[in-house]
Amino acid sequence: MNAIEITNLKYRYRDGLEALRGISFCVVPGECVALLGPNGSGKSTLLLHLNGLLPEKVSGDGAVKISGEALSPDNLEKIRRQVGLVFQDPDDQLFCPTVAEDVAFGPQQLGLGEKEIAVRVKLSLAQVGLAGFEQRQTHHLSHGEKRRACLAGVLACEPAVLVLDEPTSDLDPRGRREFKALLREIPATKLIATHDLELAVELCARAIILDQGRIIADGRTVDLLSDEKLMLAHGLERPHILHHRHPH
Amino acid sequence: MDHGRGHSALHRAPAGWKLAGALTLVLTVGLLPRTQLAGLLVVAVILGGLCVLSRIRLLFLLKRMLLLEPLVLGVAGLMLLQPGGGKIFVAVMLKANLCLLTTVLLANTTPFTEIVRVLQRLRVPWLFVTTLTLMHRYLFVLADEAERMRRARVSRTFTRGRRFQWQALSSVVGQLFVRASERAERIYNAMCARGWK
Numbered sequence: 131m132n133a134i135e136i137t138n139l140k141y142r143y144r145d146g147l148e149a150l151r152g153i154s155f156c157v158v159p160g161e162c163v164a165l166l167g168p169n170g171s172g173k174s175t176l177l178l179h180l181n182g183l184l185p186e187k188v189s190g191d192g193a194v195k196i197s198g199e200a201l202s203p204d205n206l207e208k209i210r211r212q213v214g215l216v217f218q219d220p221d222d223q224l225f226c227p228t229v230a231e232d233v234a235f236g237p238q239q240l241g242l243g244e245k246e247i248a249v250r251v252k253l254s255l256a257q258v259g260l261a262g263f264e265q266r267q268t269h270h271l272s273h274g275e276k277r278r279a280c281l282a283g284v285l286a287c288e289p290a291v292l293v294l295d296e297p298t299s300d301l302d303p304r305g306r307r308e309f310k311a312l313l314r315e316i317p318a319t320k321l322i323a324t325h326d327l328e329l330a331v332e333l334c335a336r337a338i339i340l341d342q343g344r345i346i347a348d349g350r351t352v353d354l355l356s357d358e359k360l361m362l363a364h365g366l367e368r369p370h371i372l373h374h375r376h377p378h
Numbered sequence: 379m380d381h382g383r384g385h386s387a388l389h390r391a392p393a394g395w396k397l398a399g400a401l402t403l404v405l406t407v408g409l410l411p412r413t414q415l416a417g418l419l420v421v422a423v424i425l426g427g428l429c430v431l432s433r434i435r436l437l438f439l440l441k442r443m444l445l446l447e448p449l450v451l452g453v454a455g456l457m458l459l460q461p462g463g464g465k466i467f468v469a470v471m472l473k474a475n476l477c478l479l480t481t482v483l484l485a486n487t488t489p490f491t492e493i494v495r496v497l498q499r500l501r502v503p504w505l506f507v508t509t510l511t512l513m514h515r516y517l518f519v520l521a522d523e524a525e526r527m528r529r530a531r532v533s534r535t536f537t538r539g540r541r542f543q544w545q546a547l548s549s550v551v552g553q554l555f556v557r558a559s560e561r562a563e564r565i566y567n568a569m570c571a572r573g574w575k
Contacts, residue, residue, distance in 0.1 A: 178567065181567075181570070181571045183567045183570060183571065207573065207575075210570070210571060210572070210573055211573065213571075214571075214572075215568075215571040217564065217567075217568050217571075219564065221519050221561075222561060222564040222565050222567075222568050223565075223568040224515075225512060225515055225516075225565050225568065225569065226511065226515065227490070227491045227494070227511060227514065227515055228491060235569075235572055236572040236573055239572060239573030239574060239575065240573055267491075268515065269515065269518045269519065283572065284572070287572060287573070
């Protein structure tokens, strides 16, 4: 059974902008897939669909299936339990005053008991390297710490599929390196929308290139990113890391 | 900044007691007839004692009060329009400022998160508590955003005309409103993504 199955997904914003024009692809459990493409190509719009946040009224037409189950108004809660979405701007996601409260938000919504919530908060904070940050105010964290706290908040819900929107944007090189190492350790199925092409090469065996709401290419990350013509035609470039990679 | 974190006896006192005390003081001041100057004086002395106990600089507290003073003046000023309004004006000013000092003192000796926790324990409707928590959380984000926009505006402001500055400010306020409402939508999405019902 596929972890994510998208069939001919189309979406038009209310202002008439056609963001997705018939997207189809599958992701198998445990796979890590990079979603690449220029700004405005529809990456973020696609990610919102995986959590039933778009369209405003979920139609249940079977265009989006998570673990074989079609997204519909009746199973939104169940789907959101399975798909953890990490948003691009950490300030949007960290809406509670302290780190512990924010990480506990998801488990609380799942209806878990206080003891279980405390355990999950502790474990997920340790997992992202923020042990001891429980009582820190979310608005006083550094950008890197905010990103980690966001990830902890999602990991606390123990999702089967992790969807990340630009996880390394605005991070300094060390923050980027550490965050990549962190993502590598997480066993969940991952779909990562990113402009960080080195991250795509290092973490994702497979990449999907999106442009103007259509899938342009879907294949091995190294093959796609080595295709200079394809890269330049869609606002991307061959990453530096591939220039130094030997063919053997 | 969270000014509620300090080390005085008043800072260390339980938030619930402080909230109850503040509420009692505000209600007392509000319910006292305006002719009862002695009563108001007693409240003022109590507040003065608490100010000393809090070890917060008086100038800091006065500055905080000054921020809200236009509001107080606006309400009290209306009293001047009625016959014999002078006395009422003085009484309203006195009462309002005592209440203001009470809340300023509470806000600066108790972390906001603790006040919210007390409200939760008191079973204040969750919608109200959530709104209050979110407001406190995003006040800083909005303030940062306003400051970034102000800097960006200042860096490209070459004329010193006051009228132009007001015009620019009005567009900043408009922009801030639009951005705040867009952010609200994104936050709501993030909440839904983690199971908000």
